[in-house]
Amino acid sequence: xxxxxxxxxxxxxxxxxxxxxxxxxxxxxxxxxxxxxxxxxxxxxxxxxxxxxxxxxxxxxxxxxxxxxxxxxxxxxxxxxxxxxxxxxxxxxxxxxxxxxxxxxxxxxxxxxxxxxxxxxxxxxxxxxxxxxxxxxxxxxxxxxxxxxxxxxxxxxxxxxxxxxxxxxx
Amino acid sequence: xxxxxxxxxxxxxxxxxxxxxxxxxxxxxxxxxxxxxxxxxxxxxxxxxxxxxxxxxxxxxxxxxxxxxxxxxxxxxxxxxxxxxxxxxxxxxxxxxxxxxxxxxxxxxxxxxxxxxxxxxxxxxxxxxxxxxxxxxxxx
Numbered sequence: 100x101x102x103x104x105x106x107x108x109x110x111x112x113x114x115x116x117x118x119x120x121x122x123x124x125x126x127x128x129x130x131x132x133x134x135x136x137x138x139x140x141x142x143x144x145x146x147x148x149x150x151x152x153x154x155x156x157x158x159x160x161x162x163x164x165x166x167x168x169x170x171x172x173x174x175x176x177x178x179x180x181x182x183x184x185x186x187x188x189x190x191x192x193x194x195x196x197x198x199x200x201x202x203x204x205x206x207x208x209x210x211x212x213x214x215x216x217x218x219x220x221x222x223x224x225x226x227x228x229x230x231x232x233x234x235x236x237x238x239x240x241x242x243x244x245x246x247x248x249x250x251x252x253x254x255x256x257x258x259x260x261x262x263x264x265x266x267x268x269x
Numbered sequence: 270x271x272x273x274x275x276x277x278x279x280x281x282x283x284x285x286x287x288x289x290x291x292x293x294x295x296x297x298x299x300x301x302x303x304x305x306x307x308x309x310x311x312x313x314x315x316x317x318x319x320x321x322x323x324x325x326x327x328x329x330x331x332x333x334x335x336x337x338x339x340x341x342x343x344x345x346x347x348x349x350x351x352x353x354x355x356x357x358x359x360x361x362x363x364x365x366x367x368x369x370x371x372x373x374x375x376x377x378x379x380x381x382x383x384x385x386x387x388x389x390x391x392x393x394x395x396x397x398x399x400x401x402x403x404x405x406x407x408x409x
Contacts, residue, residue, distance in 0.1 A: 106329060110325065110328070110329055110332065111325050113324060113325050113328050114320045114324045114325050117318070117320040117321075117324060118317070118318035118319075118320060121318045122316075122318060127321075131328070131331075134328060135328065135331060135332060135335065138328075138332055139332070139335070139336075139339075142336070197315060200308060200311065200312055200315075201312070201315075201316075204309075204312050223292070223313045224313065224316050224317060224318070225318075226289065226317070228289065243285075244284075244285035244286065245285060246285075247285040248283060248284050248285030248286075251282065251283055251285065251309075252283055254309060255283070255305065255306070255309065258305055258308060258309065259305055262304075262305060262308075
C-alpha cells in the first residue's frame with residue numbers, strides 16, 4: 100500500500116472515527132493527537148492490513164483500542180457529562196435541563212451492562228452502522244441489534260421512572 | 270399518517286431495527302414525539318459530535334510532517350548507532366595497539382642480526398693524504 104492508497108483507504112477514515120475518539124477521550128486536542136497516533140500505527144502495519152476484508156472496521160477497532168489504552172494509562176474514565184462541548188443551558192420544552200438530563204442518562208448508562216452501553220453509544224452518539232459495531236465489539240450484527248434494543252428500552256424505562264419520581268407521581 | 274409513521278419508526282427504534290435514515294428522521298421530528306421519547310432524542314442530538322471541517326486534510330498535513338520528522342530522526346539514530354559501533358569496535362579490537370615493548374624489540378633486533386651473520390671487526394683507517402678537497406685513507 101503506497102502513500103496515496105493509505106490516504107484514500109485508511110487515513111480518510113479519520114473523520115469517521117473522530118466522534119468516537121472525541122467521546123472517549125473527552126476533548127478535541129486529545130482526539131486529534133490520538134488520531135495521529137492511531138494513523139501512525141496503521142501506517143507502520145500498512146503491508147499487513149492492505150488486504151484486510153474489513154478495513155473500515157479494523158480502523159474503528161484500532162481507534163477504540165487505542166482510546167481504551169490511553170484511558171487505562173490515565174486511569175480515568177471521562178464522564179459523559181464532562182465533555183467540553185456540553186452546553187448546560189436549560190431547554191424550556193424538556194423534562195430536565197441539560198445538566199440534569201446528561202447526569203440522569205449517564206447514570207442509567209453507567210448501570211447498564213457494558214456491551215449494551217457500548218452499542219448504544221456507538222450507534223446513537225457516534226453514528227456507526229451495525230456491521231462496524233459488530234466487528235469492533237467482536238459480536239454478530241444480530242447480537243448488536245439485540246443489545247441496542249435492550250439499551251434503548253432500559254433508558255426509556257429508567258427515564259420514565261425518574262420522570263415520575265421528579266413529578267412525585269411514583 | 271405522519272403520526273402513524275413516527276409511531277412505527279419508534280417501534281422499530283426500540284426493537285433495534287431502525288435504519289440510520291429512520292433515526293435521523295426521528296431526531297429531526299423529535300418535537301412530534303411524546304415528552305419521554307423527545308428527551309432521549311434531545312440527549313442524542315446534544316451529544317452528537319460534529320467532526321471539524323476539512324478534518325482529514327488538516328490531519329494529513331500534520332501526519333506527513335510528523336512522518337518526515339520521524340524519518341529524519343531515524344537517520345539521526347542510525348548515524349549515532351553507527352558512530353557508537355565504530356567507537357566500541359576500536360576499543361574491542363584495538364587496531365592501533367600493536368606497539369612492541371623493549372624486550373620484544375630487542376628480540377626482533379637480535380633475530381635480524383643473526384640473519385646477517387657475524388659482524389666483521391671494525392677496520393682501522395690511517396690518513397695518507399688530506400687537503401681541503403680530498404682525504405685518502407689506508408686500511409688493513
